[in-house]
Amino acid sequence: MNDxxxxxxxxxxVKRGNKVVLRVNELFIKRGEILSVVGPNGAGKSTLLxxxxxxxxxxAGQILFNGNPAQKExxxxxxxxxxxxxQDPLLFDLSVYKNVALGLEFxxxxxxxxxxxVPLWLERLGVAxxxxxxxxxxxxxxxxxxxLARALIxxxxxxxxxxxxSALDPPTRANLLxxxxxxxxxxxxxxxxxxxxxxxxxxxxxxxAIIMKNSLRQVGNANEIFEAPIDEDMAHFLGKI
Amino acid sequence: xxxxxxxxxxxxxxxxxxxxxxxxSLLIGLPLGTLLALGKFWGxxxxxxxxxxxxxxxxxxxxxxxxxxxxxSGPFGDMNxxxxxxxxxxxxxxxxxxxxxxxxxxxxxxxxPRLRLQLYGLGAxxxxxxxxxxxxxxxxxxxxxxxxxxxxxxxxxxxMMVGGNIRxxxxxxxxxxxxxxGKGNFEIALALGVLLLLITFLVNWALTWIQQRxxx
Amino acid sequence: xxxxxxxxxxxxxxxTACAQSASTPLxxxxxxxxxxxxxxxxxxxxFEEQSEYTVQTIAVGTGAALKMAEExxxxxxxxxxxxxxxxxxxxxxxxxxxxxxxxxxxxxGPSDDPAAIRSLPSAGEALVNISSAQAGFVSRGDDSGTHKxxxxxxxxAGLTPTWDGYIESGQGMGTTLIIASEKQAYxxxxxxxxxANQDNLELEILLEGDEILLNIYHVITVNPDSWDNxxxxxxxxxxxxxxxxxxxxxxxxxxxDKYGQPLFFPDAHKTDAELGxx
Numbered sequence: 001m002n003d004x005x006x007x008x009x010x011x012x013x014v015k016r017g018n019k020v021v022l023r024v025n026e027l028f029i030k031r032g033e034i035l036s037v038v039g040p041n042g043a044g045k046s047t048l049l050x051x052x053x054x055x056x057x058x059x060a061g062q063i064l065f066n067g068n069p070a071q072k073e074x075x076x077x078x079x080x081x082x083x084x085x086x087q088d089p090l091l092f093d094l095s096v097y098k099n100v101a102l103g104l105e106f107x108x109x110x111x112x113x114x115x116x117x118v119p120l121w122l123e124r125l126g127v128a129x130x131x132x133x134x135x136x137x138x139x140x141x142x143x144x145x146x147x148l149a150r151a152l153i154x155x156x157x158x159x160x161x162x163x164x165x166s167a168l169d170p171p172t173r174a175n176l177l178x179x180x181x182x183x184x185x186x187x188x189x190x191x192x193x194x195x196x197x198x199x200x201x202x203x204x205x206x207x208x209a210i211i212m213k214n215s216l217r218q219v220g221n222a223n224e225i226f227e228a229p230i231d232e233d234m235a236h237f238l239g240k241i
Numbered sequence: 242x243x244x245x246x247x248x249x250x251x252x253x254x255x256x257x258x259x260x261x262x263x264x265x266s267l268l269i270g271l272p273l274g275t276l277l278a279l280g281k282f283w284g285x286x287x288x289x290x291x292x293x294x295x296x297x298x299x300x301x302x303x304x305x306x307x308x309x310x311x312x313x314s315g316p317f318g319d320m321n322x323x324x325x326x327x328x329x330x331x332x333x334x335x336x337x338x339x340x341x342x343x344x345x346x347x348x349x350x351x352x353x354p355r356l357r358l359q360l361y362g363l364g365a366x367x368x369x370x371x372x373x374x375x376x377x378x379x380x381x382x383x384x385x386x387x388x389x390x391x392x393x394x395x396x397x398x399x400x401m402m403v404g405g406n407i408r409x410x411x412x413x414x415x416x417x418x419x420x421x422x423g424k425g426n427f428e429i430a431l432a433l434g435v436l437l438l439l440i441t442f443l444v445n446w447a448l449t450w451i452q453q454r455x456x457x
Numbered sequence: 458x459x460x461x462x463x464x465x466x467x468x469x470x471x472x473t474a475c476a477q478s479a480s481t482p483l484x485x486x487x488x489x490x491x492x493x494x495x496x497x498x499x500x501x502x503x504f505e506e507q508s509e510y511t512v513q514t515i516a517v518g519t520g521a522a523l524k525m526a527e528e529x530x531x532x533x534x535x536x537x538x539x540x541x542x543x544x545x546x547x548x549x550x551x552x553x554x555x556x557x558x559x560x561x562x563x564x565x566g567p568s569d570d571p572a573a574i575r576s577l578p579s580a581g582e583a584l585v586n587i588s589s590a591q592a593g594f595v596s597r598g599d600d601s602g603t604h605k606x607x608x609x610x611x612x613x614a615g616l617t618p619t620w621d622g623y624i625e626s627g628q629g630m631g632t633t634l635i636i637a638s639e640k641q642a643y644x645x646x647x648x649x650x651x652x653a654n655q656d657n658l659e660l661e662i663l664l665e666g667d668e669i670l671l672n673i674y675h676v677i678t679v680n681p682d683s684w685d686n687x688x689x690x691x692x693x694x695x696x697x698x699x700x701x702x703x704x705x706x707x708x709x710x711x712x713x714d715k716y717g718q719p720l721f722f723p724d725a726h727k728t729d730a731e732l733g734x735x
Contacts, residue, residue: 075361405628406628
């Protein structure tokens with residue numbers, strides 16, 4: 001068992017009906033890295049993420065979390081080690097403060113812990129001024145920062161980002177990525193970042209994984225992949241940059 | 242009839258009966274409505290259709306059905322419930338529960354289905370997820386409660402049939418209005434009608450105030 | 458050509474048909490117990506055929522029926538609350554009053570008769586027994602003719618019913634009978650409603666025949682001087698129809714085939730005094 005790997009996926013198969021929607025023979029996610037998963041729409045990237053969030057049940061295969069088979073834990077116990085940020089912020093009709101406190105409350109955190117951490121993480125994401133604002137009255141960029149704070153405050157062992165920036169306009173997106181990258185690096189947050197945007201993927205990634213036509217095709221650091229695509233399909237996809 | 246203590250007693254009884262029936266409907270309706278909205282099981286749309294039909298149950302039909310159950314000749318006759326406030330509560334619950342179930346279900350179905358995934362993705366247990374969805378849908382859920390209460394406080398057919406309109410025991414505002422109208426005491430009947438409207442208004446006002454409190 | 462000629466003709470035919478059926482309406486206010494007996498279902502169509510009037514029968518409580526006369530909302534009444542009727546006449550709201558018929562009230566109750574009223578000579582004594590046994594008793598409590606009758610008998614006996622077992626249903630006779638049966642309580646009812654509901658009741662006749670228990674029906678025409686749009690002619694025609702020999706004969710036989718005994722006894726041209734009432 002390799003100690004560096006937080007997640008080890010082996011022979012994973014996910015079907016919808018009779019159709020294979022994702023096949024991954026082998027994939028590691030190293031502790032502390034940001035793995036960007038890229039591929040065209042509908043290739044199976046989100047399926048990988050939802051499977052890792054235990055929101056989808058795989059038909060076959062093994063997922064090791066910290067070297068232990070993940071299935072041994074209950075869904076809830078497993079999910080409390082991760083945090084999910086989706087394409088839309090999906091904030092609740094509450095104050096910003098209460099939204100950010102949500103995950104801590106689910107974990108039974110004390111009130112003093114919540115009072116200490118919420119302002120800290122709002123500050124880190126540059127939105128401390130919005131604390132008492134109602135979540136419904138935020139701009140798209142603000143809302144996504146709150147959504148990120150809501151996930152990061154949990155200091156998850158694995159952060160799952162599912163197209164988390166693709167609904168934002170380019171300047172807002174660039175700003176947010178610039179702010180987020182050091183935050184993830186400094187806290188050594190293991191992150192799986194799913195996106196269809198190669199540029200965005202490369203900007204954040206430690207390593208990259210390419211999923212095409214419902215299977216994992218190539219994993220490596222960005223330069224390796226861009227310089228040595230394994231076949232023509234890959235070259236074609238990467239050439240689109 | 243013309244002196245305030247009896248009107249007070251009738252009003253209080255109406256409120257108690259309808260509030261209790263609405264409360265029981267909420268206890269039944271919230272879980273069942275949630276199950277119908279979030280659950281994935283065979284026959285779900287069939288049950289939803291039954292509930293939606295139930296939302297329009299004619300009170301007199303409910304009254305007849307409950308009366309037949311509770312009459313001494315009926316299956317539950319031994320419980321001696323016919324012509325008691327309990328009988329009215331049972332009938333009113335049958336009337337308002339489908340309203341609460343149906344509107345609860347509609348309220349939860351109108352939420353973004355991805356909220357469930359997001360809640361699980363933040364580590365919510367099943368119950369924490371449901372609780373958070375209830376909180377998110379609190380406005381339409383309170384509206385469901387108001388509709389449930391409204392459907393029974395103003396209902397007369399079932400209360401008359403299973404309660405018997407017995408003075409000091411099961412006479413409520415609506416049955417008293419029917420009685421006073423029959424007696425030709427139109428002024429009293431009208432006054433009781435205004436009282437009924439006033440109460441319905443006050444209860445809805447209170448609930449609306451709670452509902453809108455967070456909207457400032 | 459043909460089409461255009463046909464349409465106006467059709468409309469004309471329809472209008473004529475409507476006009477024929479829309480004869481002058483006559484509003485008859487009566488009590489629910491009268492309506493429930495089914496007698497009016499027999500008599501009203503005959504009257505409508507013989508006259509030019511369309512009768513709109515409104516069955517309400519006696520109180521409401523009398524109120525409808527006072528406020529000009531009815532043309533003619535068929536009611537059975539003599540003392541309240543006299544108040545109406547004295548106040549000038551009624552023009553003519555005709556004695557039509559009577560039936561009678563009876564006391565019924567559970568067969569074990571806990572207050573021992575079976576075959577007592579008078580209604581007053583029965584009430585004394587019921588009251589001292591504090592037995593269950595269901596009153597209409599709706600200001601109806603029957604309710605007023607019951608109250609007058611209590612008053613006659615010098616009693617005020619106030620114990621817990623004495624309850625007021627505030628509903629019609631049929632429903633109140635069911636309540637009494639469910640509660641196995643005593644009740645005073647008109648014979649017609651009892652006979653009609655007998656099969657659904659676990660109650661039997663315990664006392665009958667006392668003069669005080671007569672239920673006397675009058676027709677009252679509403680005074681046309683009080684209100685502009687009273688159909689007085691129709692009202693009078695209805696009253697005359699009710700006291701005619703043919704109608705009286707129909708009343709005499711009504712219900713005999715179904716219950717084996719008549720529900721009403723025709724009394725036209727008699728006086729109140731002959732029936733033993735003041």
